[in-house]
Amino acid sequence: MATEKLDTATRREQIAEAALALISEKGMQGLAIASLARRVGLVNSALYRHFNGKDEVLDAMLDLIGDRLMANVKAVRRESARPLDQLRQLLMRHIRLIRENQALPRIVFSEEIYSGKPERRTKLFNIISRYLTNVSDIFSEGQKNGTIRSDTDPLVLAVMFLGLIQPAAILWHLSNNKFDVTKHAEKAWGIFADGLSR
Amino acid sequence: MATEKLDTATRREQIAEAALALISEKGMQGLAIASLARRVGLVNSALYRHFNGKDEVLDAMLDLIGDRLMANVKAVRRESARPLDQLRQLLMRHIRLIRENQALPRIVFSEEIYSGKPERRTKLFNIISRYLTNVSDIFSEGQKNGTIRSDTDPLVLAVMFLGLIQPAAILWHLSNNKFDVTKHAEKAWGIFADGLSR
DNA sequence: TCTCCAAGTGAATATACGTTCACATGATAT
DNA sequence: ATATCATGTGAACGTATATTCACTTGGAGA
Structure with a gap:
């Protein structure tokens, strides 16, 4: 009725973001085409004007998540010059990201994401790998720098970082x-960082 | 036809274990009543002789997982006297448990488990808490013992342990x-343990 | 050996959801 | 002002899956 028409580029963004929000609120179960469409003010069928199906929506969501993770990395690299500070900042940003957006862990941990389409598992793996590579780069810099002990594999440290x-x-x-x-x-970082610098 | 009749106690165990196996192989999606029943040699409807519904099956599965986690703790406490050794053993056992039984992480991370029935979330929380408490007890002993630095909260250490x-x-x-x-x-434990003992 | 109840069966039901399609409409370019 | 096409609508369809129910059957105990 009173639904204004918007171009696909806009709708795709709206929908991908609505999907994240929906999952944050209701979990993966809540991600139904009907709810999703209603959330952006459309009916089920209208969603298919912008996505070929649910699979494409999931892909778009994953891209969004990748973007947000990388945005955090870029931000902390700007905010500070010292690797250890950057890592601490990143830790806090990561937590904030998760708190505001519970969809993130739910998606990463859920297999509904790739059970139907195995390539999507690879996609998710790549997103996380990319993040890990960036984190491990920070560790590497700290090692060159002398502020982080050099006798440890930076990639292992990056995975441990996630484990915090x-x-x-x-x-x-x-x-x-x-x-x-x-x-x-905060406590865990204290212990971890303590071990890093010695 | 040729399906022998077994008592409910036996069937409940068979079914709960079949559920774990199914999830390990096919993921949460694979856990359909039909597949589950077929796996133990029954038809759909027969399953309802032993469980009131899928929910009850999920509950039984969680109990099974709790048992296995606790079994690992008990085993390592028997195998060694030194807290640091116990922890290392537990780490390796935990990995083995997960590798042999992918269902474990899949269940813990999936919300299908509690999306329908919120109390089950609490149940899972209690299972993990119980495990964490036991792990943190080991850390505490190490601290009394003098082999683990005392200036850190053992519960934080326990959560970090999981993060490895x-x-x-x-x-x-x-x-x-x-x-x-x-x-x-192994590498991560090396770094962590190194930090613990200083 | 017979009886009876727990355990097993097959068909039917209900629900939830993704997807399709013929049709309607509004914005934009001419 | 009008034509056109991208965008939006409503109804229908198909599928997957949990659950129910009237029934059969096998085995343990009288």
Whole structure:
């Protein structure tokens, strides 16, 4: 009725973002074409004007997530010059990203994403690998720098870095947001960084 | 036809274990009542003789997982007296458990588990909490013992401990089992333990 | 050996969801 | 002002899957 017509480029963005929001609120189960369409003010069928199917929506979502992860990396590289500070900042940004957007862990952990279309698993792997590579670059710089011990593989450190947040994020989620991720991350980072610099 | 009749106690076990196996092979999607029943040699409807519905099956599965986690803890406490050794053993056992039983991470990370029935989220939280408490007990002993630095919260350490494996497990899974979890865990443990003892 | 109830069967039902299609409409370019 | 095409609509279809129910059957105990 009163639904204004918007071009596909705009709609695709709206829809991908609505998908993230929906998942954040209702979980993967909540991501139904009908709900998704309604959320951007359309009916089911209209969604197919902009995406060939649900698969394409999922792909678009993954791209969005990749963008946000990389945006965080770029931001912290701008904000500070010292690797250890950059990492700490990144940790906090990552937590904020997850808190504001619960869709992120839910998508990464869910197989609905790639159970139908195995290539999407590779896509997700690439997104995470790219993030890890960037994180490990920061570690490398710290090692050249002398602020981080050089006897350890930076890629291992990068994966450990993710490990500072991940289980905490799950506990936060399972505990109905009672578990304090930020506090945990601060303490864990303290211990980790302590070990790094010696 | 040639399906022998077994008592409910037996069937419940068979079914819960079949559920874990199914998820390990096909993912959460693969856990359909029909497939599950067929796997233990029954038809759909027969399953309802032993469970009131899918929900009950999920509950039974969670209990099974809890048991296996706790079994690992008990085993390592038997095998060694020194906390650091126990932890290392537990790490390796945990990895083995996950490798042999991909269902574990898939279930923990999936919300299908509790999206329908929120109390199940609490149940899962309790299972993990229980495991964490046991792990943190080991850390505590190490601290009393003098082999682990005392200026850190053992519960934080326990969560970090999980973080040594978790992201690696995901990478392993996303990379079609190419990423070497065991190798990562060994390196990561080296770094972590190094930080612990100083 | 007979009886009876727990355990197993097959068909039917209900629901939820992705997708398609013939038709309507509004913005834009001429 | 009008034509055109991208965008939006409503209804219908197909499929997958959990659940129910009237029934059969096998085996343990009287």
